[in-house]
Amino acid sequence: MTISPCSAELPGTFGEAMPFLCKGAVITLQATLGGSVLAIAIALPVGLMAMSHRGAVRAVARVYMEFFRGTSVLVQLFWLYYAMPILTGFQLDKSFAGILALGLNLGAYGSEVVRGAVRSVSRGQREAAIALNFSPYHRMRYVILPQAFIGMIPPMNNLLIELLKATSLLSVITVADLTYQGRLLVNSGSDQLIVFALLLLIYFLFSYLITLIMRFVEGRAARMVGRDGPQGRPRRAWRSPRPRRPVPSVEIPSVEIPSAETPSVEGAR
Amino acid sequence: MIRFDKVVKRFGDLTVLRELDFHVRPGERVTLIGPSGSGKTTILRLLMTLERVTSGTIDVDGQCLSHMKRGDRLVPADERHLRRIRKKIGMVFQQFNLFPNMNVLRNITEAPVRSLGVPREQAEEKARELLEMVGLADKALEHPSRLSGGQQQRVAIARALAMEPEVLLLDEVTSALDPELVSGVQDLLRDIAHRGDLTLLCVTHEMRFAKDISHRVLMFDQGRIVEDGPPEQIFSEPAHQRTREFLQAVLDA
Ligand SMILES: Nc1ncnc2c1ncn2[C@@H]1O[C@H](COP(=O)(O)OP(=O)(O)O)[C@@H](O)[C@H]1O
Ligand SMILES: [Mg+2]
Numbered sequence: 001m002t003i004s005p006c007s008a009e010l011p012g013t014f015g016e017a018m019p020f021l022c023k024g025a026v027i028t029l030q031a032t033l034g035g036s037v038l039a040i041a042i043a044l045p046v047g048l049m050a051m052s053h054r055g056a057v058r059a060v061a062r063v064y065m066e067f068f069r070g071t072s073v074l075v076q077l078f079w080l081y082y083a084m085p086i087l088t089g090f091q092l093d094k095s096f097a098g099i100l101a102l103g104l105n106l107g108a109y110g111s112e113v114v115r116g117a118v119r120s121v122s123r124g125q126r127e128a129a130i131a132l133n134f135s136p137y138h139r140m141r142y143v144i145l146p147q148a149f150i151g152m153i154p155p156m157n158n159l160l161i162e163l164l165k166a167t168s169l170l171s172v173i174t175v176a177d178l179t180y181q182g183r184l185l186v187n188s189g190s191d192q193l194i195v196f197a198l199l200l201l202i203y204f205l206f207s208y209l210i211t212l213i214m215r216f217v218e219g220r221a222a223r224m225v226g227r228d229g230p231q232g233r234p235r236r237a238w239r240s241p242r243p244r245r246p247v248p249s250v251e252i253p254s255v256e257i258p259s260a261e262t263p264s265v266e267g268a269r
Numbered sequence: 270m271i272r273f274d275k276v277v278k279r280f281g282d283l284t285v286l287r288e289l290d291f292h293v294r295p296g297e298r299v300t301l302i303g304p305s306g307s308g309k310t311t312i313l314r315l316l317m318t319l320e321r322v323t324s325g326t327i328d329v330d331g332q333c334l335s336h337m338k339r340g341d342r343l344v345p346a347d348e349r350h351l352r353r354i355r356k357k358i359g360m361v362f363q364q365f366n367l368f369p370n371m372n373v374l375r376n377i378t379e380a381p382v383r384s385l386g387v388p389r390e391q392a393e394e395k396a397r398e399l400l401e402m403v404g405l406a407d408k409a410l411e412h413p414s415r416l417s418g419g420q421q422q423r424v425a426i427a428r429a430l431a432m433e434p435e436v437l438l439l440d441e442v443t444s445a446l447d448p449e450l451v452s453g454v455q456d457l458l459r460d461i462a463h464r465g466d467l468t469l470l471c472v473t474h475e476m477r478f479a480k481d482i483s484h485r486v487l488m489f490d491q492g493r494i495v496e497d498g499p500p501e502q503i504f505s506e507p508a509h510q511r512t513r514e515f516l517q518a519v520l521d522a
Contacts, residue, residue: 127319128366132380132432133355136348142379146370225369226412 013191017182017198024181025202031098031167031177032206036160038103039110046107047114048140061111068108074169077101081173098170106163113159117151118144150221157214161207168203178202270295270436270468271316276325278311278492285311286492288325295435298462298469300479300500303489304515309472313438316470317360318351329354329436352384359434363441365421367413367428373400374409377428385432392431399427403457419450423457430461437461439471443478451475458482474519480504488512 006022049061081097129139171180271293278286301309327334336343337350377396381387403423443451462482480500488496
């Protein structure tokens with residue numbers, strides 16, 4: 001018989017705690033997901049704006065980035081949830097306020113990541129695109145960004161884990177996330193050691209999950225820019241077999257080009 | 270076709286081109302030679318609008334590169350003006366600069382499709398013809414990183430030609446290649462040069478190659494032209510001491 005990890009049938013403190021922690025975990029995941037989507041949606045345009053040749057556009061981006069990096073998420077959260085209704089008479093839903101604060105804050109860091117990755121694409125690539133008469137938009141869209149993408153992934157991975165951890169701040173405005181549920185359980189008499197240990201474990205599993213997802217995305221991206229795979233973009237039209245390794249795997253892959261005319265061994269045929 | 274008029278280019282305190290004047294007729298093939306640092310690459314980059322002149326003017330086909338007419342005033346060129354001029358010019362780089370996020374075929378078709386609006390099928394057909402011409406018909410779906418340097422450079426040449434430029438700029442296109450791959454690329458360029466009415470500006474240290482393809486050779490030193498003449502004359506009886514020294518140094522290398 002299998003018992004769900006969220007089941008109340010579990011023995012002792014586990015049975016007491018897990019149903020609540022699971023509920024909280026769902027909220028935590030939702031906040032992480034919402035915050036990530038928002039952060040990425042902000043980071044891309046703002047990161048590009050920070051490199052605009054128009055001073056005013058750059059200034060707007062910089063002000064946003066410096067402001068949200070320079071103030072704490074918690075204080076931003078207080079403003080969005082408690083201060084804004086006083087100023088504007090408009091009360092945000094607390095989960096929404098939480099996601100907004102997380103997205104705005106991590107979006108500011110993400111903008112820096114985007115900017116750094118775009119700048120790291122070699123000048124030769126940009127110049128080749130100019131020489132081929134691409135418009136500035138097409139240069140960015142089809143040449144620079146696809147190559148910059150892979151460089152964004154490891155730092156984005158860190159940011160998303162930061163974001164996951166920062167969701168625990170939402171408990172302060174009584175969003176019923178994982179941390180909130182844990183503290184509630186402890187306050188109502190559950191074994192502290194076990195509950196806090198479960199919190200650690202669940203947060204850790206989630207952050208590990210983020211890392212796994214990002215590694216997968218990174219692998220895909222690497223293959224797209226040919227770092228470790230055979231083909232470029234038109235994957236729909238043509239699927240290549242994975243490069244078959246020679247049987248004794250001692251060969252170094254980069255010595256396979258003896259002369260200019262050698263037909264490809266691993267080609268499509 | 271191309272006219273440099275008192276062109277000065279400075280990088281900070283360093284003056285790279287000093288009041289340079291020269292012009293190139295349509296269909297003419299000109300090789301630029303001269304010691305490293307004499308400003309040859311800078312000339313090609315100015316033409317490709319990758320750099321801006323400090324002063325002086327460059328005309329391509331009668332159109333000024335850095336300025337355009339608005340009403341009857343001259344104003345700095347905007348992106349649209351630059352793109353009209355770039356349309357006439359293609360460039361092949363020493364380091365190939367193929368796009369690693371696209372396969373070979375896409376490297377060649379992407380620019381015609383995106384910047385000229387050629388339908389993709391038509392662009393692919395043309396690209397396959399070009400690949401045939403450069404001897405890489407079987408590599409269309411390969412990733413650039415799986416080609417040798419010589420093959421990559423030939424793809425880069427096909428990519429530049431796919432835009433049907435009137436002027437082709439070649440900046441030491443065989444310098445980054447292993448010695449045994451140089452002749453393949455040179456043979457290809459010789460074919461292309463002799464086939465058509467392409468105007469060619471070529472920087473190279475391979476004097477044999479320069480002799481084969483060019484109508485005219487310009488010898489540069491310290492941002493000035495020290496000698497200008499047909500290859501037979503420059504290579505066999507250079508008029509200037511500086512040219513003799515340079516040719517000697519290249520031969521010894
Ligand atoms: N972007 C740049 N910034 C500063 N100096 C540069 C730049 N580009 C070229 N130079 C300098 O200009 C001089 C001429 O360079 P270049 O045109 O590449 O010469 P060549 O191609 O004849 O070797 C060199 O001294 C080089 O260091
Ligand atoms: Mg050079």
